[in-house]
Amino acid sequence: MINLKEFEAWFVTGSQHLYGEETLNQVAEHSLAIARSLDNGSQIPVRVVFKPVVKTPEEILRLCQEANTAPGCIGIIAWMHTFSPAKMWIGGLKALKKPLAHLHTQYNRDIPWGEIDMDFMNLNQSAHGDREFGFMMSRMRMNRKVVVGHWEEAETLQQLGVWSRAAVAWYNSQGMKVARFGDNMREVAVTDGDKVEAELVFGYSVNGYGIGDLVKVVNQVSDASIDQTVQEYEDRYRVMDSLRKGGDRHSALRDAAKIEIGLRQFLQAGNFKAFTDTFEDLHGMVQLPGIAVQRLMNEGYGFGGEGDWKTSALVHTMKIMAAGLPGGNSFMEDYTYHFEPGNAQVLGSHMLEICESIADDKPACEIHPLGIGGKADPVRLVFNSAPGPALNVSVVDMGNRFRMIVNEVEAIPPRQALPKLPVARVLWKPLPDMKTGCAGWILAGGAHHTGYSQNLTVEHIQDFAEMAGVEFVLIGKDTSLHDLKNELRWNDLYYHVFNK
Numbered sequence: 001m002i003n004l005k006e007f008e009a010w011f012v013t014g015s016q017h018l019y020g021e022e023t024l025n026q027v028a029e030h031s032l033a034i035a036r037s038l039d040n041g042s043q044i045p046v047r048v049v050f051k052p053v054v055k056t057p058e059e060i061l062r063l064c065q066e067a068n069t070a071p072g073c074i075g076i077i078a079w080m081h082t083f084s085p086a087k088m089w090i091g092g093l094k095a096l097k098k099p100l101a102h103l104h105t106q107y108n109r110d111i112p113w114g115e116i117d118m119d120f121m122n123l124n125q126s127a128h129g130d131r132e133f134g135f136m137m138s139r140m141r142m143n144r145k146v147v148v149g150h151w152e153e154a155e156t157l158q159q160l161g162v163w164s165r166a167a168v169a170w171y172n173s174q175g176m177k178v179a180r181f182g183d184n185m186r187e188v189a190v191t192d193g194d195k196v197e198a199e200l201v202f203g204y205s206v207n208g209y210g211i212g213d214l215v216k217v218v219n220q221v222s223d224a225s226i227d228q229t230v231q232e233y234e235d236r237y238r239v240m241d242s243l244r245k246g247g248d249r250h251s252a253l254r255d256a257a258k259i260e261i262g263l264r265q266f267l268q269a270g271n272f273k274a275f276t277d278t279f280e281d282l283h284g285m286v287q288l289p290g291i292a293v294q295r296l297m298n299e300g301y302g303f304g305g306e307g308d309w310k311t312s313a314l315v316h317t318m319k320i321m322a323a324g325l326p327g328g329n330s331f332m333e334d335y336t337y338h339f340e341p342g343n344a345q346v347l348g349s350h351m352l353e354i355c356e357s358i359a360d361d362k363p364a365c366e367i368h369p370l371g372i373g374g375k376a377d378p379v380r381l382v383f384n385s386a387p388g389p390a391l392n393v394s395v396v397d398m399g400n401r402f403r404m405i406v407n408e409v410e411a412i413p414p415r416q417a418l419p420k421l422p423v424a425r426v427l428w429k430p431l432p433d434m435k436t437g438c439a440g441w442i443l444a445g446g447a448h449h450t451g452y453s454q455n456l457t458v459e460h461i462q463d464f465a466e467m468a469g470v471e472f473v474l475i476g477k478d479t480s481l482h483d484l485k486n487e488l489r490w491n492d493l494y495y496h497v498f499n500k
Contacts, residue, residue: 002172002320002323003323004045004046004164004165004168004323004324005045005046005047006072007046007047007072007073007074007164007167007168007171008046008047008048008049008072008073008074009044009046009047009048009049009073009074009075009076009077009101009164009167010049010051010063010067010070010073010075010076010077011031011034011038011048011049011050011051011076011077011079012051012054012063012076012077012078012079013027013028013031013051013053013054013078013079013080013081014053014054014055014060014078014079014080014081014082014084014088014089014129014133015027015053015054015055015080015082015083015084016055016056016082016083016084016085016088017055017056018083019122019123023082023122023123024053024055026123027053027082027123028052028053030081030107031050031053031079031081032050033107034079034105034107034151035048035049035050036050037151037152038077038151038157038160041157041160041161043154043157043160043161044157044160044161044164045161045164045165045168045323045324046074046164046167046168048077051063053081054084055084056088057087057088057089057090057091057092060088060089060091060092061091061092061095063092064076064092064093064095064096065092065095067096067098068095068096068097068098073098074098074099074164074167074168074170075098075099075100075101075164075167075170075171076096076098076099076100076101077100077101077103077160078100078101078102078103079102079103079105079126079130080125080126080129080130080132080133081106081107081123081124081125081126081129082122082123082124082125082126082129083125083128083129083132084129084132084133085132086132086133086135087136089133089136090136090140093136093137093140093142094140098167098171099144099145099163099166099167099170099467100137100142100144100145101144101145101146101160101163101164101167102130102134102137102144102145102146102147103147103151103156103160104126104130104134104146104147104148104149105126105147105148105149105150105151105156106124106126106127106150107151108124109150109152134146143467143469144466145159145163145463145466147159147160159459162457162459162460162463163463165321165322165323165460166321166460166461166463166464166467167463167467168320168321168323169317169318169320169321169464170203170464170467170468172273172316172317172320173202173203173204173313173317173468174203175203175204175205176203176204176205176274176313176316176317177204177205177207177270177271177272177273177274178204178205178206178207178272178273178274178275178276178309178312178313179207179208179209179266179267179270179272179274179275179276180206180207180208180209180275180276180307180309181208181209181210181211181213181214181275181276181277181278181281182208182211182276182277182278182280182281182282182307183208183281183307184278184306184307184308185278185279185280185306188306190396190445190447190449191304191306191307191308191309191310191311191447191449192307192397193310193396193397193402194397197397197402198309198310198313198397198402201402201468201469201470202313202402202468204273204274204313206309211277211281211282211284211285212283212284213266214262214263214266214285215262215283215284215285217262217263217265217266217269218258218259218261218262218263218285219262220262221258221261221262221265225261226254226257226258226261229260229261230245230253230254230257233253233257233291233365237362237363237364237365237381238362238365239253239364239365240364240365240366240367242367243365243367249367249377252287252376252377252379253365253367253379255286255287255376255379256287256289256290256291256292256378256379259285259286259287259289260289260291260292260295260296263275263289263292263293263296264292264296267296267301272301273300273301273302273316274301274302274303274304274309274312274313274315274316275296275301275303275312276303276304276305276306276307276308276309276312277289277293277305278305278306278307279306279370279372279373280306280373282373282374282375285375286375286376287375287376287377287378287379288351288352288370288373288375288378289352289353289378290351290352290353290378290379290381291352291365291378291379291380291381293352293353294352294354294355294356294380294381294424295356295381297315297319297330297331297353297355297356297357298328298355298356298357300316300319300320301316302315302316302317302319302331303315303331303353303355304331304449305331305333305350305351305353305449306449308447308449310395310396310397310447311331311394311395311447311449311450311451312331313395314393314394314395314451315329315330315355315451317451317464318393318451318453318456321456321460321464322453322455322456322460326455327357327358327386327388327453327455328355328356328357328358328359328453328454328455329355329357329358329451329452329453329454329455329456330354330355330357330358330451330452331350331353331354331355331449331450331451331452332348332349332350332354332392332426332449332450332451333348333349333350333448333450334346334348334392334448334450335347335348335349335350335425337434338427339434344429344433344434344435345412345427345428345429345434346409346427346428346429346430346434346438347425347426347427348385348392348425348426348427348428348452349421349423349424349425349426350424351370351372351423352370352378352380352423354381354385354423354424354425354426356381356383356424358385358386358426358452359381359383359384359385359386359424360383360384360385360387360413361383361384362383363381363382363383364381364382364383365379365380365381365382366379366380366381366382367379367380368380368422380422380423380424381424382422382423382424383424383425384413384414384418384424384425384426385411385424385425385426385427385454386411386454387410387411387412387413388410388411388454389408389409389411389454390408390409390410390411390426390428390452390453390454391406391407391408391409391452391453391456391457391458391461392406392407392409392428392430392450392451392452393405393406393450393451393452393453393461394441394446394447394449394450394451395447395470396445396446396447398445398471398495400495400496400499401470401471401499402468402470402471403444403445403470403471403472403473404461404464404465404468404470404471404472404473405441405445405446405473405475406458406461406462406472406473406474406475407430407431407437407440407441407446407475407476408430408431408458408474408475408476408477409428409429409430409431409437410428410429410431411426411427411428411454412427412428412429413427414427426452430475431475431476431477431479432476432477432478432479436475436479436480436481437475437479439481440475440479440481440484441475443481443484443485443488444473444475444484444488458474458476471495473487473488473491
């Protein structure tokens with residue numbers, strides 16, 4: 001699992017030479033205290049590193065350029081303790097290529113009513129110093145996050161923590177490699193898209209590999225490695241009797257383990273962070289990877305079925321963003337509906353590949369027929385997902401831009417057993433209700449494949465979308481179709497004018 005403490009956000013305070021050396025020393029002391037407090041805050045998963053107060057255009061430009069190239073630096077948290085004339089920031093902000101969070105705070109929480117004088121006022125000018133800074137970023141049309149509140153407040157720390165997770169995911173996206181085994185499912189529209197534009201916008205590269213390249217690695221897996229992985233299955237899961245040693249399907253379990261080992265070796269050797277496959281291209285494979293994909297996702301890899309590289313990259317990004325949080329993230333698909341009046345539900349699942357990180361209990365390891373693909377029956381993990389609030393997230397290519405769509409949902413436990421459904425699954429109720437949620441998703445062009453999250457919030461995804469500069473559409477508890485239709489129309493106009 002990724003360690004977010006390997007990354008750092010730089011805490012940068014703006015001032016100027018107007019106020020004299022004594023005031024600047026106080027600014028530096030206060031800034032250091034705030035940076036140390038943020039660094040120690042449990043809500044912020046990355047390191048917060050104090051940087052010397054910047055007072056001139058040259059200092060600002062140099063710091064922003066250093067941030068761009070510093071390994072592990074995910075972005076800047078900026079604060080104007082005093083009044084820092086914003087024309088000084090133009091060069092640095094133009095050069096800055098990493099995310100920025102604008103912390104609108106001040107060192108003291110309360111006004112010292114009985115002692116306040118002009119010396120205090122000259123030192124504590126965030127109320128208008130940050131407005132000057134904010135104007136310049138608005139004038140430059142910069143995407144950034146604005147966090148307002150005292151630096152010791154839990155809500156302030158939480159918002160900075162959300163931003164830092166999104167910034168780590170953005171940092172990780174730059175140079176991410178996605179391997180496609182085979183092409184997209186034939187004639188399917190939404191899983192395809194512009195891979196060149198995706199690399200320009202999101203930073204990840206998507207390249208194809210023949211299934212034979214993978215089969216070659218799989219065929220070199222040793223029996224000893226297979227023995228070890230099969231033992232892991234028996235230790236970790238409720239393995240059905242026919243798959244256990246001596247059972248009539250045990251060879252299929254060994255085949256599944258062999259595929260998992262070979263697939264992991266291929267991904268590790270190429271430094272890939274996400275991958276796709278498709279049931280329409282399995283030449284040389286004994287069975288479609290099922291348990292292999294589920295376990296690799298649980299290790300942090302992104303996955304998309306039927307060649308869906310956008311969702312594959314998205315799932316990995318969500319897993320990075322959520323590192324260390326309770327709950328899981330998975331590739332998902334809206335599969336079928338329950339239209340009971342007053343209790344409408346969606347059953348989410350896929351043929352095989354749902355990540356065990358969202359399981360509500362110990363998964364069962366089973367083998368069942370698969371009616372497509374023309375290969376041997378695949379081994380897979382079967383389980384119900386945990387109930388609770390969750391998100392479905394989709395990235396779609398609208399032709400002239402990417403759109404990121406989020407639907408808030410409430411996962412619920414199934415009221416009845418599903419003894420004949422041999423796949424992992426989750427039941428949810430879309431917000432604000434079934435009809436509005438589904439109609440809104442369709443109007444927005446949301447895909448049938450999604451990234452499903454138990455532990456991320458809308459704020460995480462929106463912060464990431466703003467870092468990427470892509471359109472963000474929310475379907476949640478306050479959504480009305482009237483307002484959503486207008487939002488989509490206005491967005492189309494905006495991108496037609498500004499994103500040609």
